[in-house]
Amino acid sequence: MKKGILIIGKRKFGRADELEKVLTAELGTNRESIRVDKIDSQHVILDGLDERLNSTTLTELMTGILELMPHARIVATLDSIESLAQEDLEYAQKHFDILFGIGTGRFVEFNEDEVILDxxxxxxxxxxxxxxxxQFFQDINESTLRKAMTILRNLYGDEVTIEHLNDLLHNRNHQTEKMIKESLEHFEEDSHERYMLDEARIWFANDYLTGAKGSRTATETYDRTGSLRAIVHRLYQRKHG
Incomplete structure (x- = not known):
């Protein structure tokens, strides 16, 4: 069992029923308010960590608590995921169940293979x-994201950035075509990684790029993934604005 729960985007939760269900399941019906820190032998509730992370890291904070109370479950909340450094997010993924607010009363769990850039x-x-x-459009966007990351990780390994993803999805200065051609072919011929890379390269060349280049025989994929490109571009601008 993981050490606790990290709830990100608390303002979106408010007093939503879904958040109440999570806290009741974790802490019981007689729990104190999530708005008040509570520390005992069984649970540590840390509400609104954003300001505290200006002077410490999540890793240091959680490690210190668990050294003192190794059997306690921690329930912590953050207003924004951008309060976390990347190494803290990686620590949280390993040690905590992470819930991410996507709207009033709605949250999703982080997948182990969540795409994290910058x-x-x-x-x-x-x-x-x-x-x-x-769901149809969600699936197309997520499939496009996975295929893009297959190519980028092949090219840049663990150094993939939001800028690389933005360039590939928008075909800036024909970057998508260049990346497809430059994808390294260092996998064994029959390896699963080689198969996934070839599939991604062929799909981008013969499907996605037909719309990006305005071909008369273009598929609808490029148009259907406009929301993915818009989000990635906005995140890129936020980082490099």
Whole structure:
């Protein structure tokens, strides 16, 4: 069992029923208010960590608490995920169940394979931006994101940035075509990684790019993934504005 729960986007939760269900399941019906810190042998409730993280890190804070009370469960809340440094987010993913608010009364759990670039969870922002988008379009956006990351990780390894993703999705200065051509082919011929890379490269070249280049035979994929491009571009501008 993980050490506790980290709730991100508390303002979106407010007094929503879904948050109440989470806290009741975790702390019981006689719990104190989430708005008041509570520390005992069983639970540590830390509300609104954003300001505290100006002077310490989440990793240091949680590690210190768990050294004193190794058997306690921690329930912590943050207003914004951008209060976390990337290493803190990686620590939280490993040790805590993370719930991310995507609208009033709605939250989603972080997947273990969440796409995090420059400390920003791209898939979570996509869901937050359009929580009521039909599943069909959510699936197309997420599939496009996964294929893009397959190519980028092949090129840049762990150094992939939001700028790389923005360039690939928008085909800036024909970057998508260049990235497809430059994708390294260092996998064994029959490896799963090689198969996934080839699939992503072929799909971008023969499907996604037909719309990006305005081909007369273009598929509808490029138009259907406009929300993904808009979100990635906004996050890129926020980082480099």
């Amino acid at each position: 400390g920003l969870p791209i898939r979570m922002y996509l869901l937050e931006e359009s929580p009521w988008t039909p």
